[in-house]
Amino acid sequence: MVTVRQDVHSTGIPVLCQSCEARHRGVCGALDPDQLVGLAKTSSKHTIEPGVELIGDAETVDSYSNVLSGVVKLTKSLSDGRQQIVGLQFAPDFLGRPFKVESAINAEAATAVSLCSFPRASVERMMRESPELEHRLLKQTLNELDEARDWMVTLGRKTAAEKVASFLLMIARNIDPTLDPNTNSTSFELPLTRADIADFLGLTIETVSRQLTRLRTDSVIRIDNNRHVTVDSLARLASRSGA
Amino acid sequence: MVTVRQDVHSTGIPVLCQSCEARHRGVCGALDPDQLVGLAKTSSKHTIEPGVELIGDAETVDSYSNVLSGVVKLTKSLSDGRQQIVGLQFAPDFLGRPFKVESAINAEAATAVSLCSFPRASVERMMRESPELEHRLLKQTLNELDEARDWMVTLGRKTAAEKVASFLLMIARNIDPTLDPNTNSTSFELPLTRADIADFLGLTIETVSRQLTRLRTDSVIRIDNNRHVTVDSLARLASRSGA
DNA sequence: AGATGGTATTGACCGAAATCAAGGCTGTCG
DNA sequence: CGACAGCCTTGATTTCGGTCAATACCATCT
Numbered sequence: 001m002v003t004v005r006q007d008v009h010s011t012g013i014p015v016l017c018q019s020c021e022a023r024h025r026g027v028c029g030a031l032d033p034d035q036l037v038g039l040a041k042t043s044s045k046h047t048i049e050p051g052v053e054l055i056g057d058a059e060t061v062d063s064y065s066n067v068l069s070g071v072v073k074l075t076k077s078l079s080d081g082r083q084q085i086v087g088l089q090f091a092p093d094f095l096g097r098p099f100k101v102e103s104a105i106n107a108e109a110a111t112a113v114s115l116c117s118f119p120r121a122s123v124e125r126m127m128r129e130s131p132e133l134e135h136r137l138l139k140q141t142l143n144e145l146d147e148a149r150d151w152m153v154t155l156g157r158k159t160a161a162e163k164v165a166s167f168l169l170m171i172a173r174n175i176d177p178t179l180d181p182n183t184n185s186t187s188f189e190l191p192l193t194r195a196d197i198a199d200f201l202g203l204t205i206e207t208v209s210r211q212l213t214r215l216r217t218d219s220v221i222r223i224d225n226n227r228h229v230t231v232d233s234l235a236r237l238a239s240r241s242g243a
Numbered sequence: 244m245v246t247v248r249q250d251v252h253s254t255g256i257p258v259l260c261q262s263c264e265a266r267h268r269g270v271c272g273a274l275d276p277d278q279l280v281g282l283a284k285t286s287s288k289h290t291i292e293p294g295v296e297l298i299g300d301a302e303t304v305d306s307y308s309n310v311l312s313g314v315v316k317l318t319k320s321l322s323d324g325r326q327q328i329v330g331l332q333f334a335p336d337f338l339g340r341p342f343k344v345e346s347a348i349n350a351e352a353a354t355a356v357s358l359c360s361f362p363r364a365s366v367e368r369m370m371r372e373s374p375e376l377e378h379r380l381l382k383q384t385l386n387e388l389d390e391a392r393d394w395m396v397t398l399g400r401k402t403a404a405e406k407v408a409s410f411l412l413m414i415a416r417n418i419d420p421t422l423d424p425n426t427n428s429t430s431f432e433l434p435l436t437r438a439d440i441a442d443f444l445g446l447t448i449e450t451v452s453r454q455l456t457r458l459r460t461d462s463v464i465r466i467d468n469n470r471h472v473t474v475d476s477l478a479r480l481a482s483r484s485g486a
Numbered sequence: 487a488g489a490t491g492g493t494a495t496t497g498a499c500c501g502a503a504a505t506c507a508a509g510g511c512t513g514t515c516g
Numbered sequence: 517c518g519a520c521a522g523c524c525t526t527g528a529t530t531t532c533g534g535t536c537a538a539t540a541c542c543a544t545c546t
Binding site: 080097137145158201243 | 319321323327347348378387392393394398399400444486
């Protein structure tokens with residue numbers, strides 16, 4: 001028998017499913033205790049290795065998930081193999097496309113990822129019963145739309161140097177949402193390889209590499225082990241991001 | 244006293260507000276008759292000239308609108324003036340960003356546009372009362388997100404020639420939603436200038452012009468008066484769009 | 487008609503990023 | 517250990533699209 005714990009997470013978000021004692025804002029926060037018991041019964045926690053495909057292009061999607069930790073990349077491809085990353089999902093984002101059985105996009109773990117998944121049917125039933133859940137989904141979707149449009153500007157109008165700087169800033173802000181623009185130093189692990197960054201920015205790996213070395217030789221950032229980035233001057237990084 | 248007519252439009256969409264006897268799917272279809280009377284009282288129809296700004300960057304938005312006819316372009320700009328069109332709204336799209344007072348984007352009439360507008364407060368009240376309305380908004384938002392992500396692929400990974408071909412196909416499909424891929428000929432008025440197309444595709448006007456002349460000299464399309472496009476071979480256009 | 491202004495086309499040239507190619511670093515496995 | 521595979525960096529060269537500049541087209545107004 002599954003029981004539901006109702007602790008409060010340090011972020012203030014209720015910890016709801018026993019199967020995933022972690023922040024869970026995307027879905028659970030909108031439900032009442034009875035619904036939560038039902039949801040907890042059908043939910044399951046997964047840990048996924050980097051590179052594993054979560055949702056294949058043109059596959060039918062039979063579950064929805066909350067991202068509990070790690071980064072998931074959403075990609076689209078042209079028939080000849082050219083690829084574009086169209087979104088990154090960080091915890092506690094919701095993963096899945098309501099009202100459509102077929103997915104036109106690919107979801108893949110960029111880092112190690114832990115997920116809490118629910119069967120499609122449970123989520124859709126609960127959406128019908130609980131307007132508050134749909135309201136939250138609408139809010140997340142509107143945020144994702146804003147982000148997508150911001151990246152359209154980056155893709156369409158920024159130079160390679162500006163793209164890379166914008167990317168680093170975006171990652172820094174997502175890893176540490178409390179980051180304020182006045183601090184001048186921060187550091188984080190890059191969740192993406194050079195190839196992923198290139199696919200995200202519409203560039204080649206060589207160009208990404210060259211721009212990163214340029215930021216390095218100009219002492220804006222340092223990079224250890226290809227992954228660990230230290231930003232020495234957030235202001236200088238921002239000034240190179242094309243506003 | 245305002246009365247509400249409840250005819251059915253030729254598209255099957257109910258015609259609801261007296262002030263805008265036209266298709267109106269975005270908002271009104273989700274409301275019950277009582278709500279509609281309330282909405283009709285506060286709604287107002289506007290006709291807007293090409294080039295007029297509807298929502299300014301960083302302005303507060305105090306109304307929501309349905310696009311009844313024409314095309315609205317949504318743009319974002321960098322501080323140095325570089326501009327990117329991040330979306331086009333065709334009838335019967337809904338215009339406005341719920342849950343946010345400030346708009347980060349600019350909306351401008353690309354063609355002559357007619358709108359049916361509602362005060363922010365009416366729409367938000369009705370959203371609270373009517374889950375069905377929120378449901379429709381969620382669906383439209385998800386569709387816009389899909390479109391935005393499709394364009395991210397175009398912006399990031401397609402060549403200039405593919406971008407222009409993709410653009411023409413997208414316009415053709417929006418102007419005539421019943422267009423099936425087997426017909427080989429269609430024609431329409433371009434709703435955007437060369438400058439707008441360039442801003443949409445992340446190119447310059449010169450490049451857009453050159454690609455259009457190339458399609459013309461290759462007899463894929465014809466153009467009259469800079470605006471009226473006839474596609475002679477939809478299949479050949481599609482084969483140049485990069486899939 | 488001629489003048490004006492907005493919009494589109496065309497050509498010559500240039501430069502940023504792609505492509506091609508070589509080599510370095512790190513970790514794993516025989 | 518050495519060989520191998522992945523990932524990243526760096527350099528040389530090419531190319532696609534941008535920039536600059538001239539011209540054309542068309543509508544409107546005098």
